[in-house]
Amino acid sequence: MSRQKFIDRRAELEFLERAYSSDRAEFLVIYGRRRIGKTELLLYFARDKPHVYFLVTEKPYRENLRELQRLLAEFLGDELFGKVAFNDIDELLMAFADRIGNERVILIIDEFPLLVEHYRPVSSLLQKAWDLKLSKTRIMLVLCGSSVSAMESEVLVYKSPLYGRRTGQWRLTEIPFFYLGEFLPGYTAEDLVKTWGVVGGIPAYLLQFDPRKGFDENVVEKVLSKGAFLYEEAEFLLREELREPANYFAILQAIAGGRNRFGEIVNATGLDKSLVSKYLTVLQRLGIVEREVPVTATLKAMSKRGLYSIKDNYFTFWFRYVLPNKSYLEAGLGERVWERSAEDFNAYMGYVFERLVRTPEVFFRLTGFPFTKIGRWWYKGEEIDIVALNERERKALFVEVKWKDLSEREARGILKGLERKAELVALEDWKKNYGLVAKRIEGKAELREEGFLVWDLEDFDEL
Template sequence: MIQERSVEYEYLRSFYEREENQIIVLYGDRFNGLSAFLKDFLRGMSYYYYLARPCSEEEQISLWRNELKDELPKRTEITDGYQGIFSAMLNQKCEKRVIVIDEFQNIVKGSEDFIDILIRASGDKWSNQPALFLLVTRGSFWVEHQMVEKLGRSAYEISGLIKLNELKFLNLVRYFRNQELRSCVEIYSVLGGYRELWEYFDDSLSVSENICRTILTEGSALWEYGMHILPEELREPAVYYTILSALSSGKEKLNDIYKHTGISRAKISVYLKNLIALNIVKKVDSYDSACRENAQKGIYRIANAFTAFWFRFVFNRLSKLKFYPPEKFYQKYIAPGFEEYTARYFTEVCSEYLELMNRMGKLSFKYTRKGSWIGKVGNLDIIAQDEEGHTLCALCSYEKSRMSYEDYEWFLFCIKQARLKVNDYFLFSSGDFDERIILEAEERENVYLIDSSKL
């Protein structure tokens, strides 16, 4: 886990090594490996850990005091309130300690003065024994959109915020060592970059076997996750489910969702913003090229891989799944469209490859912005440019065993539609390439062919 999160680990470690007390908020989404990251970080340290529950302030204090008694020396006095809890922990002698409050939003939401008490505790010297206060939550939406308003001016006392984002495809490949690249792309299209979801898949089984065992079997862990996929803080879940179902069926514009659902455009817009804030949906803005009239605008797509898979293949056929064996359901309803569904995630894999090459300085120029172009007739999978306008375009072919020369010609046509002057052409294929494309790459220094062996 430390290797996968080395940047976040070193950043958090830098706060731990400071002489003065620090208050850090560590957060991420569900299933992103926060618990494993915490355990690795705390290894060998002196620490106190408390998992806050959604309960009244009085019950919270009682639970914390009772758990703390088991960790402190006998006869240690724990006075009333949060101040008494902090004093009991901080009065114990050690060179450096970490106080971890997991799901801390459960305390903040029910207490008017908890943060102020915490700030006062962090401001004391405690016999020159510094402490790192680590506030942890899996509520990214709350941290990024509600926490500052809730804390008010006290938010300025927070030393830093560290977010654990999704892991990269490269991390997934290293995790599933027994799977071929194509299978890893399929797994990535189902589970995304969430380490805790990866743990449900058996590396010795095929992707289809894992899907049947962990998602399509009633009562399995990922079945239960799918059945309760939306965060609890969302009101009117029926509206959100309806919008996500519409998106999964290809209704990607606000007006198309309106026609499909009958929900007012204004309401759809508000709910889409909430889903975007939760990283469940994303707005795909077409890359700003010289030809805006040929580009589509206002495209929305499901951003979370498992949510996209669930709504594309399972949510709309739950009645069938109740009576079909998982294997039959997979072959009838998932297998026919799974390759087409996975193709979009292959584009993300290719984009990650270019990011790595860009960081290593192995491209002809170092790009500073990247995106995709969604045309009214045809798309460009990846466009990247630097400050001076040098441009890279990429075509990503997943569904075909061989990229044809016609695919390449269509790619050039879309570039013309976008009115781009391209310096480098990257052609990614999960299979191989037409001989004429290979000849083109041999004759032109700015055409690069990347097959699965190079990814």
């Protein structure tokens, strides 16, 4: 997970420890996109506990079964167990359950969807083993997978043979922003925000950046250079997860190019509306794309006013700076491409910074405002970057976000404009507060003394 120590994942580890401490059989499902750190999490959790870790490979089912049997025999310290002829995985696991008796043992099957891909009856056989034997022991069975769609269809949905057997599940998401500094010690708050804008909170991607090198040098070497891990990672992930990557590429290109409404995406791609709708649903389920509606929108308005954006920062950056410049990058001109992109990247960071501040953990730690709902607001050409609502107390905090250095006069002008726009939001009889977040705000102390809520990167450093 990190170069020297395991970073964060406190909630996930607490979840696993609670399950391990129970006095019953546990059947957990751990899943999430590739590179998110699932394997590292599970191995770190199991490091000081009796466990067997089995990674499914591209080999045929029977070879995978033999490898699992070898690992189980090694754990038992019994060579004869490794030589018994088992017809299928259910027989193997039930025999293993008989051998461990009432002992607490963790069995991790990593990349479970691959096993199903090689042999469709696996889910049914595992259900049989669980129902007949495993559920009556103290085993802790963990199925792990990177293919989000496969894990949901083979394990979590109603039609799956394993439906109803799991005792818990956890979908891993990105490392929170405030832990990025542990990956890149010495980086300033500004550099960390820019790094988040390129690779998000994906542990494997953060580890690609060298903390001894500057942000720009890392981007050129690790993302914009042919042969670098992050140079073709987006293509690899889409081809691994999706059956028709060309159509998904077209949709993501359209969104990255500023086509955020459904009709605009349809026109840009030339695809049928029903297909675009289906593909967008898949991309949302995978966590690559999100659909936003004004935070105060009614259910009726939500169906009409949605805007699509790429949620995953790495994909956003890749489709904006890698794919359109492939010809130059293939020729080894990454440094020149990055120099030429400086102005556009600054504009891109305005979008990134706004999204970062709007993430619940960052917003709450920065502002301390106890919201029940948070999001953007827009209507007829007017827009507010962040509207946080406390529906129980009927309080609202309106915030503008600027990726620039502001003079005290500029800050006052923005706050005054924010008050005007906030009057357009249908929140009558609510207590309203107004805030501003920027790279740097001159006269911040004076503004605060007057009751204005203002924050800049100096406050990020303190957090």
